[in-house]
Amino acid sequence: MSRLSEHFNTLRARNEKALVCFVTAGDPSAEATVALVETLAKAGADCVELGIPFSDPLADGPSIQASSQRALENGMTVPKVMEILRQIRERVPDLPIIPMTYYNPIRHYGLAQYAHLAKEAGADGHIVTDLTPEEAEEWKQISTQEGLDTIFLLAPTSTQERIEIVTALSTGFVYCVSRTGVTGVRDDVPTELKDVVSNIKAQTDKPVCVGFGISRPEHVERIAAFADGVVVGTSLVNLIHKERDNPELLEIVYQYVASLKAATK
Amino acid sequence: MTIANTEYAALPDARGRFGVYGGRFVPETLIPALDELTQAYAAAQKDPAFQQELDAHLQDYVGRATPLYFAERLSEEYGAKIYLKREDLCHTGAHKINNALGQILLAKRMGKPRIIAETGAGQHGVATATVCARFGIECEVYMGEEDTHRQALNVARMKLLGAKVIPVTSGTATLKDATNEAIRDWVTNVRNTHYIIGSVVGPHPYPMIVRDFQSVIGREARAQILQKENRLPDAVIACVGGGSNAMGIFHPFLHDTTVNLIGVEAAGEGLDSGKHCAPLTAGAMGVLHGSASYLMQDTDGQVAITHSISAGLDYPGVGPEHAWMKDAGRAKYVSVTDSEALEGLQKLAHREGIICALETAHAVAYLEKMRPQLTPNTILIINCSGRGDKDMSTVVRSLELA
Numbered sequence: 058m059s060r061l062s063e064h065f066n067t068l069r070a071r072n073e074k075a076l077v078c079f080v081t082a083g084d085p086s087a088e089a090t091v092a093l094v095e096t097l098a099k100a101g102a103d104c105v106e107l108g109i110p111f112s113d114p115l116a117d118g119p120s121i122q123a124s125s126q127r128a129l130e131n132g133m134t135v136p137k138v139m140e141i142l143r144q145i146r147e148r149v150p151d152l153p154i155i156p157m158t159y160y161n162p163i164r165h166y167g168l169a170q171y172a173h174l175a176k177e178a179g180a181d182g183h184i185v186t187d188l189t190p191e192e193a194e195e196w197k198q199i200s201t202q203e204g205l206d207t208i209f210l211l212a213p214t215s216t217q218e219r220i221e222i223v224t225a226l227s228t229g230f231v232y233c234v235s236r237t238g239v240t241g242v243r244d245d246v247p248t249e250l251k252d253v254v255s256n257i258k259a260q261t262d263k264p265v266c267v268g269f270g271i272s273r274p275e276h277v278e279r280i281a282a283f284a285d286g287v288v289v290g291t292s293l294v295n296l297i298h299k300e301r302d303n304p305e306l307l308e309i310v311y312q313y314v315a316s317l318k319a320a321t322k
Numbered sequence: 323m324t325i326a327n328t329e330y331a332a333l334p335d336a337r338g339r340f341g342v343y344g345g346r347f348v349p350e351t352l353i354p355a356l357d358e359l360t361q362a363y364a365a366a367q368k369d370p371a372f373q374q375e376l377d378a379h380l381q382d383y384v385g386r387a388t389p390l391y392f393a394e395r396l397s398e399e400y401g402a403k404i405y406l407k408r409e410d411l412c413h414t415g416a417h418k419i420n421n422a423l424g425q426i427l428l429a430k431r432m433g434k435p436r437i438i439a440e441t442g443a444g445q446h447g448v449a450t451a452t453v454c455a456r457f458g459i460e461c462e463v464y465m466g467e468e469d470t471h472r473q474a475l476n477v478a479r480m481k482l483l484g485a486k487v488i489p490v491t492s493g494t495a496t497l498k499d500a501t502n503e504a505i506r507d508w509v510t511n512v513r514n515t516h517y518i519i520g521s522v523v524g525p526h527p528y529p530m531i532v533r534d535f536q537s538v539i540g541r542e543a544r545a546q547i548l549q550k551e552n553r554l555p556d557a558v559i560a561c562v563g564g565g566s567n568a569m570g571i572f573h574p575f576l577h578d579t580t581v582n583l584i585g586v587e588a589a590g591e592g593l594d595s596g597k598h599c600a601p602l603t604a605g606a607m608g609v610l611h612g613s614a615s616y617l618m619q620d621t622d623g624q625v626a627i628t629h630s631i632s633a634g635l636d637y638p639g640v641g642p643e644h645a646w647m648k649d650a651g652r653a654k655y656v657s658v659t660d661s662e663a664l665e666g667l668q669k670l671a672h673r674e675g676i677i678c679a680l681e682t683a684h685a686v687a688y689l690e691k692m693r694p695q696l697t698p699n700t701i702l703i704i705n706c707s708g709r710g711d712k713d714m715s716t717v718v719r720s721l722e723l724a
Binding site for chain 2: 111112113114115116118119122126129134135159160161162163164165166186187188189191192209210211212213214215216219223234237238239
């Protein structure tokens, strides 16, 4: 069983929900990313999505677009992100870590070579935002060979047929997008979300985590009532950017993430 | 060449593939909308009323059929018979309206009350704003901020037509980024919005739909040349950015294997300078904006910054069917530079009294490179895809005419 699945089992036994945190590798710097992910783990994050930046992130709102741009300007490449992951893995041997990216950078690197590199660096699985099951045959096969989870996405627009396809192909967890739209901080939790998640859970026993627009402990608490986990990205990326020169950066991030984690229990 | 045996009408396949190209690489949220569009288009194709309505508007509103004009003085210059397919005479001044009109009729069938579009040179934006005004549908157009400056006339036209023009400042602030932003809007508002993509790019079914609506160019041109010359041309030449005018004129000639199809990409300041947008000539396979095709990218798979004097060609990707036709050897893709295009534009203006768009000027400019092979019996068709009014400020600045 994968590290990710094992961790979800442990959480289930504890009657606790997962907090998944997203950071962009290389923003504000490679060294900072290593220290930040270690801090996320200490603060209680159950899984970290490590963003491999792409020049044209069409599922992301302005914050993660800008973060990706900064990371690229800092010289991030696929192998450099894997080097960051390797360093993180030395410090946090048990934390499930899933690189999150778009298809072109890993396709260009070579899917098989990339998957091998990622596994060696300590990745547990992947989210490839613009890769749907229909186009993922080769990637799925390679990931399975390497023992890497493949997390596919569902959305409020997904039909019953698509829910069946996506839940069947996902391993580790199923990523449910909370609303039609791109990543970014929102004030509210959509009222339809509970039904969307229930509908997916009626179809699968795999954990279902909800992301997009979640930034506050009260959002986390509300969603944790019906989902298996929540993903927080933009607000964390914003906080890191705002406090990047503050010597207390790690402490500030710790406090924020700990407050989110507390809402999952 | 395996092409003669290939059944073109069968492409793309059910997954939207042209060989290894095409497909659907988009966030999951959009998949149901793409399925809905695929079904609506299939139903429309079977509905004679849809085709009648489209044909009626193409005739009386767009002004089709456009002439196939024998360019006598240009022909004298090059020692060949050169015809121009006058898409610049379409309502709104370019071929873009053929597709915008078809898609707005689809949007009506799907009951979508809101339209979005991306635009580079502004011609697709103007075409979309025009059909939205005609059918009374709300319209928002994403346009790179840099393009809003170099194509200011078209921004004014869109506004006058009642569309909202949204300048895009992210990335390089050109067509690529306008397309990103339009896709983000669509992901957000997919339930009530139809996205009218302006070229043969994007996720399936767009490359197919846009090709089909633009193929009216090639169907007319083929019939017209047979009537005038009683034979098919030796070559058909068109500029290629995303590739819609080229695909539109090429496609009805695909089975005529004696007809050379030549797509002209923008070499910008030269292929060696790195400042160009010629993915078919100098790029490699990649995935951008929902489909696999040739792409301008760096060694890490990041999309490269492009350059062309022509905003409409300033795009790092190209339609997947062009990628397939290149690999299959059915079409040849070449490139000309900014300065060569400017010369082509002047030559057409001086010789024929036609000021074409900077995009079109790339196709005209390729005549210079064909010159050694041309004979008095050579028959060429150039797709005169658009008129040049929108480019006057760029041309004036570049040629120091002011």
